Amino acid sequence: MSEAAEDDRAESIRMIRDSAAAVAPRGGDSKRVRALRFTDPGYDPAVLRQMGEMGWIGLRLPEAAGGAGLGMGEMCALAEELGAGLAPEPLIPAALSAALLGYADDQAALTPLLAGEALTLTAWQERADSLVTPGTPDAKRIFVPMAGGATQFLLPLREGTRMALHLLPAAGADLTIERTQDGGTYGTLRPDLSRATRIADDVGGVIGRVLDEAALATAAYLLGTMEAAFALTLQYLRTRQQFGRIIGTFQSLQHRAADLKIQLSLTRAGVEGAAAAFDAGATGDAARAVVSRAKARAAEASLRVTRECIQLHGGIGYTDEYDAGLYLRKAMVLANQYGSAALHRRRFLETAPEDEE
Amino acid sequence: MPRQLSTSPSETGSDAMNAVTIPRPQDLNGLDDESFRAVVRRFLAENYPPELRNPPKRLHWSENKVWYHKLAEKGWLCPGWPQEYGGLGLSPGKLIILTEEYERHGVARTNDHGIIMLGPLVIKYGTEAQKQRFLPKILTGEHIWCQGYSEPNSGSDLASLRTEAVLDGDHYVVNGQKTWTTLASDANWIFLLVRTDKQAKKQEGISFLLVDMKTPGITVKPIINLEMHDEFCETFFDNVRVPRENLVGQPNKGWDMAKALLSFERIFLGSPRQSAYALARLKQLAETMGVAEEPAFRDRYAQLRLDLDDLKALYGRFVEVLKQGRSLGPDVSMLKVFQSELFQRITDTMLEIAGENAGLLEPIGGNLNLNPTGQYIQARPTSIYGGTNEIQRNIIAKNVLELPG
Ligand SMILES: Cc1cc2nc3c(=O)[nH]c(=O)nc-3n(C[C@H](O)[C@H](O)[C@H](O)COP(=O)(O)OP(=O)(O)OC[C@H]3O[C@@H](n4cnc5c(N)ncnc54)[C@H](O)[C@@H]3O)c2cc1C
Numbered sequence: 001m002s003e004a005a006e007d008d009r010a011e012s013i014r015m016i017r018d019s020a021a022a023v024a025p026r027g028g029d030s031k032r033v034r035a036l037r038f039t040d041p042g043y044d045p046a047v048l049r050q051m052g053e054m055g056w057i058g059l060r061l062p063e064a065a066g067g068a069g070l071g072m073g074e075m076c077a078l079a080e081e082l083g084a085g086l087a088p089e090p091l092i093p094a095a096l097s098a099a100l101l102g103y104a105d106d107q108a109a110l111t112p113l114l115a116g117e118a119l120t121l122t123a124w125q126e127r128a129d130s131l132v133t134p135g136t137p138d139a140k141r142i143f144v145p146m147a148g149g150a151t152q153f154l155l156p157l158r159e160g161t162r163m164a165l166h167l168l169p170a171a172g173a174d175l176t177i178e179r180t181q182d183g184g185t186y187g188t189l190r191p192d193l194s195r196a197t198r199i200a201d202d203v204g205g206v207i208g209r210v211l212d213e214a215a216l217a218t219a220a221y222l223l224g225t226m227e228a229a230f231a232l233t234l235q236y237l238r239t240r241q242q243f244g245r246i247i248g249t250f251q252s253l254q255h256r257a258a259d260l261k262i263q264l265s266l267t268r269a270g271v272e273g274a275a276a277a278f279d280a281g282a283t284g285d286a287a288r289a290v291v292s293r294a295k296a297r298a299a300e301a302s303l304r305v306t307r308e309c310i311q312l313h314g315g316i317g318y319t320d321e322y323d324a325g326l327y328l329r330k331a332m333v334l335a336n337q338y339g340s341a342a343l344h345r346r347r348f349l350e351t352a353p354e355d356e357e
Numbered sequence: 358m359p360r361q362l363s364t365s366p367s368e369t370g371s372d373a374m375n376a377v378t379i380p381r382p383q384d385l386n387g388l389d390d391e392s393f394r395a396v397v398r399r400f401l402a403e404n405y406p407p408e409l410r411n412p413p414k415r416l417h418w419s420e421n422k423v424w425y426h427k428l429a430e431k432g433w434l435c436p437g438w439p440q441e442y443g444g445l446g447l448s449p450g451k452l453i454i455l456t457e458e459y460e461r462h463g464v465a466r467t468n469d470h471g472i473i474m475l476g477p478l479v480i481k482y483g484t485e486a487q488k489q490r491f492l493p494k495i496l497t498g499e500h501i502w503c504q505g506y507s508e509p510n511s512g513s514d515l516a517s518l519r520t521e522a523v524l525d526g527d528h529y530v531v532n533g534q535k536t537w538t539t540l541a542s543d544a545n546w547i548f549l550l551v552r553t554d555k556q557a558k559k560q561e562g563i564s565f566l567l568v569d570m571k572t573p574g575i576t577v578k579p580i581i582n583l584e585m586h587d588e589f590c591e592t593f594f595d596n597v598r599v600p601r602e603n604l605v606g607q608p609n610k611g612w613d614m615a616k617a618l619l620s621f622e623r624i625f626l627g628s629p630r631q632s633a634y635a636l637a638r639l640k641q642l643a644e645t646m647g648v649a650e651e652p653a654f655r656d657r658y659a660q661l662r663l664d665l666d667d668l669k670a671l672y673g674r675f676v677e678v679l680k681q682g683r684s685l686g687p688d689v690s691m692l693k694v695f696q697s698e699l700f701q702r703i704t705d706t707m708l709e710i711a712g713e714n715a716g717l718l719e720p721i722g723g724n725l726n727l728n729p730t731g732q733y734i735q736a737r738p739t740s741i742y743g744g745t746n747e748i749q750r751n752i753i754a755k756n757v758l759e760l761p762g
Contacts, residue, residue, distance in 0.1 A: 125713075128646065128711075128712030128713055128714060129646075129712030129713065130712075142713070143712075143713040178717055178718070178719065179717070179718040179719065180716045180717060180718055181716055181717070181718050181730055182716070186713065186716070186717070241510070242511075242512065242513045242514040242517075243513070243514045243517075244514075244517075250747075252747060252750070252751075253747070303705070303708065307701075307705075307737070310583075310737050310741075311737070311740055311741065311745075311746075314512050314513070314741055314745060315507065315512060315536070315537045315738075315741060315742075317737075317741070318582050318583050318737060318738045318741060319580050319581065319582055319583070320581040320582060320583060320585060321580065321581065325583045328583070328734075328737075332708065332715055332716050332730060332733065333715075333716030334716070335708065335715060336708075336709075336711065336712050336713055336715045336716070337713060337716070340709060340710075340712060340715075341709060342653065342709060342710070
């Protein structure tokens, strides 16, 4: 990239961050987040619409398809900001569906989704902790995030060697909802194919890539969540006093904070590096390897940082009233979404190029 | 001891169990260890309400009082108290066996602060009148106690506590705030550490005071914890008048008395049972998730099993010390650190293998045995309460290793 192009890129990412902060202020608006927990649908439809208006749901779609035509660098910056503000709106699952609908060129379904007026969720998953899409016609689809707010579902269906895409209205669908730790929902869908319409012959070539982008964006969201949890922890270490001293002066706690900082920096390097690789055109195994490296790290590090956040706070960290728990619960939900650390470690070894040394 | 800990329930066939008769309470301490263990098992099988086994959350008084009253009726409520005060008069060794069997059976904790903390303290330091007044009411369940030590600004540094009690005629006037008071909303009495001398060195101006929670000026506000449970509370004192005779021991000697109680607590916090229970649940979860036979999981599991067995062995050594009638040193902190962190590592592994179930609010499929998220959250405070693990490590470094500084 030329220097001017790099500057443009940095500016575009900075702008995304600024506008994200207006919707989901970093570590600032836990009142909104709390008020939405354990409600139906678990997020604010008005905020999802706002996200649509900002062009975020179609951020990655080409402009010709009604999107913003931006890169993974922007997508990850956006997801990170939303993670820092714990925004419950299902932007990542919505963007995943937008990519498939864009590929299927179904403007009728795509337009309201991009506007944030309808929520189309892709019901691809048949087994826990998996990134493959078997497309089994009669299999129930599990762990559909925020399914309670869906207006329609996208169903990948195996037809011989092809993976067709069907659209199923959510109204009247056989859907069970379970609550998640962060106050959202997971849905289990038993699809009735007689009510579905076929909208694409074969999405087999893109669905893996689309899931990888969701995995990477989730890693970025977790990066934001752990940054916010870490900031809260540092603030506490700087102010809380015991034994007549600020607890941040205890060397054992300083070392713990230093270790967490290392994890944060590793996660950031992995996530931003993966996004840059995507934007530089990485495909196939090379792309899968960087996503897996980033998501494996983000999953483990986010759990660790949020656990330590509780421990370093003592008793107050164990109250629901204090925000430390919100970060812990968010990490619990997202660490294994779009693949656990174990899944991604395995996949990394299968896809990473041999070490040259 | 470690061998007996790992005995599976099936080894006590029902025939063997039926052959056991339960002696009178006053004869229990005279049994040999093996017979005593068999008696405890029989007692639990006969008396413990099955629906209260292994509750997923700490039970409130309304839920556990059935068991409290049952224990009281059978004379088993206060196993550690001397018989002259209505206890079973068990030796430390027998007490450990009893605790092990309770834990193994999944017996829920009752509102037991009166039984395990206040009672022994009154027996050791109280006047005859205090003994006559308070001990029988614990035995009947009339007085339910809670522990008011921690304050918003005095946790690890408990000795800095500021809730003050000022003598005014025949009464102490108490002002201040306690916090993290477990089950204060169930209790009608609270034992407090209060500051009675502001001039003295901080440990030397603290007294131990018993307060009727119906006294005007006390406000209790439940706090919702991370389990979404109203288990602990904030407790406020606004000009609360407490009769002078409710002070236990000498004025300004409360710190030493409270500390003397804590070392026995620490061996219970180091009991391997919590980890053993969690490890069995981890195995069930691994089977459900289909990873139990994977080499990566087996290696992890083997490591946790070894850690558990080593913990049991170390625990057994501390139990031996108690059995010989000796008291425990600061090195018992090692147990608390290792057990709580082992419990946490087991539940970390649960989350790692649970896939998206790691985000569910409720147990998987409603099965309490498959509750990775509940266990993960429950494991968090074990390294905070009873002295944080950082404080325990400080104790090991300073008082065991005698490192400088
Ligand atoms: C579930 C639960 C139940 C409880 N029940 C009761 C109860 O019934 N009654 C009661 O009185 N209290 C109770 N407590 C309070 C408990 O004793 C305190 O939380 C604990 O002592 C820690 O104090 P703190 O919360 O103020 O944390 P702080 O002391 O503020 O500690 C904050 C962090 O700093 C660290 N730290 C502090 N000092 C040092 C040091 N010198 N070196 C290194 N690190 C240090 C701590 O380890 C911790 O990580 C309960 C707590 C919990 C979580």
